[in-house]
Amino acid sequence: MTDDGQQMTAIKRVLVANRGEIALRIIRACHEEGLEAVAVYSEVDRLSPHVRAADLAVPLGPPAAAQSYLDIPKLIAAAQGAGCQAVHPGYGFLSERAPFAEAVAAASLEFIGPPAAAIRAMGDKTEARRRMQQAGVPIVPGSTRPLADHVQARAEAARLGFPVLVKAAAGGGGKGMRLVREESELASAFEAATSEALKAFGAGEVYLEKYLERPRHIEIQILADSFGRVVALGERECSIQRRHQKLVEEAPSVAVTPPLRRRMSEAATTAATAVGYLGAGTIEFLLAPSGEFSFLEMNTRLQVEHPVTELVYGVDIVREQLRVAMGQPLRVHAGTLQPRGHAIECRITAEDPFNDFLPATGVVRYLRVPGGPGVRWDGGIEAGNEVTLYYDPLIAKLIVWGETRSVALERMRRALRELAIVGIPSSQAFHLRVMDDPEFQRGDIDVTYLERAGARLLVGEPPPALTRPLAVVAALLAEEQRAAEPPPPSPSDRPAVPQSAWLLAARREASAQ
Numbered sequence: 001m002t003d004d005g006q007q008m009t010a011i012k013r014v015l016v017a018n019r020g021e022i023a024l025r026i027i028r029a030c031h032e033e034g035l036e037a038v039a040v041y042s043e044v045d046r047l048s049p050h051v052r053a054a055d056l057a058v059p060l061g062p063p064a065a066a067q068s069y070l071d072i073p074k075l076i077a078a079a080q081g082a083g084c085q086a087v088h089p090g091y092g093f094l095s096e097r098a099p100f101a102e103a104v105a106a107a108s109l110e111f112i113g114p115p116a117a118a119i120r121a122m123g124d125k126t127e128a129r130r131r132m133q134q135a136g137v138p139i140v141p142g143s144t145r146p147l148a149d150h151v152q153a154r155a156e157a158a159r160l161g162f163p164v165l166v167k168a169a170a171g172g173g174g175k176g177m178r179l180v181r182e183e184s185e186l187a188s189a190f191e192a193a194t195s196e197a198l199k200a201f202g203a204g205e206v207y208l209e210k211y212l213e214r215p216r217h218i219e220i221q222i223l224a225d226s227f228g229r230v231v232a233l234g235e236r237e238c239s240i241q242r243r244h245q246k247l248v249e250e251a252p253s254v255a256v257t258p259p260l261r262r263r264m265s266e267a268a269t270t271a272a273t274a275v276g277y278l279g280a281g282t283i284e285f286l287l288a289p290s291g292e293f294s295f296l297e298m299n300t301r302l303q304v305e306h307p308v309t310e311l312v313y314g315v316d317i318v319r320e321q322l323r324v325a326m327g328q329p330l331r332v333h334a335g336t337l338q339p340r341g342h343a344i345e346c347r348i349t350a351e352d353p354f355n356d357f358l359p360a361t362g363v364v365r366y367l368r369v370p371g372g373p374g375v376r377w378d379g380g381i382e383a384g385n386e387v388t389l390y391y392d393p394l395i396a397k398l399i400v401w402g403e404t405r406s407v408a409l410e411r412m413r414r415a416l417r418e419l420a421i422v423g424i425p426s427s428q429a430f431h432l433r434v435m436d437d438p439e440f441q442r443g444d445i446d447v448t449y450l451e452r453a454g455a456r457l458l459v460g461e462p463p464p465a466l467t468r469p470l471a472v473v474a475a476l477l478a479e480e481q482r483a484a485e486p487p488p489p490s491p492s493d494r495p496a497v498p499q500s501a502w503l504l505a506a507r508r509e510a511s512a513q
C-alpha cells in the first residue's frame, strides 16, 4: 500500500489458505464482493464443499497439516501459480504467524489481516501487556516481563497475593498455564509451565497474573481501516468453554450494560490503535463478578464465532476485511452501530459428549441442515465427506438470531431438533441440554460453567447414536423413499417431539442393536 492508503495492485483473485467451513465462508464473501476465490486442499479434502465453491482449486498434497495448510512455500506458490493478488488465512493454521504475513508480503501479495508487527506484538503476551498498560487499557494485575526464575516468581506472587496463574509468554488459549493456590506449589508450577511452554511453543518464558475467580470471557470485535478509522462491534459472551474450546457463543452478553459496552469498546479500539491494527481483530477481556474488566489477549485474526456479531450488527465482517485489504474505507460507521436482537452460536463438532468428548471419525452418511427464519448454517462438510483426525472436529456452526435472548434460545432448540447427522457422533445432543439448562437460560454463566454443569448435563440416557451401519442404511433408504413417506401422525398420537418417519426408523434400528 502507498502512504495515502491506496492499493497499488487491484485485488481480483484471492487465495483462501484454509479449509472447511471458514474457507467456504470466505469464498462466499469474495463472490459477493465481486472477487474470484482460489481454494487449496489436501488429499483428504478433495471432495469438500469449499473446493467446489471456489473458482479454482490447488491441490496441496498429503493430509498432514505440516505438508498442506501449514506449508508456507506451497501456499505462496499456489497463490502465485493461480494468479492471486491476495491471501486470506482464515483462522487457525497460519493466521497468527507473523512469518506467514511477511512471506505473503515478500511475494508481492496482500495479506488479508493485520501487519506482521501487530501479530508479533500481540503474540508475545508480556509485550502485549506492556503495550496495553502504556495505552491505558486495564490489564489483569501481574508481571509485564517474563520471570527469570522461581525466586523472582515468589517475589511477584507475594506482591499479587495468591492465587496466581503462571502463564506462558508465547502462549494463549490455556497452554502452559498453571494455577497456584499457595506458595508451596509455586516452584514446581513454574518449572512445569516452563517445560510445557518450551515443548509447545519452543519458548519457555513464563509470567504471573493474579488469578481472577469465576470471570466471564467477554470479547470485543473491532474493525480498522487504512484511513485511521477503528470501530468496535460490541461484545461476544464466550464463557461456555470446555478445556479452552468454546462450545456456545452469544451476542450481546447478558452481563454487559450499554455503559459497560461503551467502556469496553473504547478500551478495545485503544488496544487496536496502540499496535497499528488493520482489518478484523478481537480483544479478549475477563469480566469479574464485580463488573471490572481487564485485557486478557488479542486475537489478530477472524474468529470462529464472528457470525453472532454479524447477526446483531448487520455487518459482514469478512467483506469488511476484503474492503480494508483493497484499500477501501470501512462501510460501518461508529455512530450508527447498535446491537439489534440476540444471536447464539453452537459449534457442532464430531465429538462424543457422552464419551468424554472423544473425537469421532468416519463418513457423514446423511445430513439434514436446519433452516427457516433466523437460522444460519456455516458448514464445511456435506453427506459423503469423511471426518478425520488430521484437522479440528468442527462440522458446522449453527447460528440463530431472535428479537430477544429467549426467542433466540427457543429458535436454537428448534434448529437443533431439526438437525440430523447420520454416520458419526456429534455434540448436537449436548448443545440441546445446554439450551435446556436453567442456569444457562438465566445467563448465569462464567468460564467455569461447563466444569460445574458438565455432569448434570450428561445425566440420563444419551439419545441413540445414528452411527451403526444398519441405522445408516435405514436412513439412506428411507430418505430415498421420501416421496412415499406416511403423513405426520394425527393429533391423538403425535409424539412430544415430531420426527420424520425415516429418523424414527433409523432410531429404532439403532436401539435394536
Ligand code: MV4
Residues within 6 Å of the ligand: 140, 165, 172, 173, 174, 175, 209, 210, 211, 212, 213, 215, 217, 238, 239, 241, 244, 286, 296, 297, 447, 448
Ligand atoms: C485467566 C483466568 C483467570 N485469571 N487469567 C484460560 C485460557 C487463556 N486464554 C486465559 N485463561 C484464563 N486466564 C486470570 N488472570 C481464567 C482463565 C480461564 C478461561 C478464560 C477464558 C475462557 C475460559 C477459561 C476457562 C478457564 C480459565
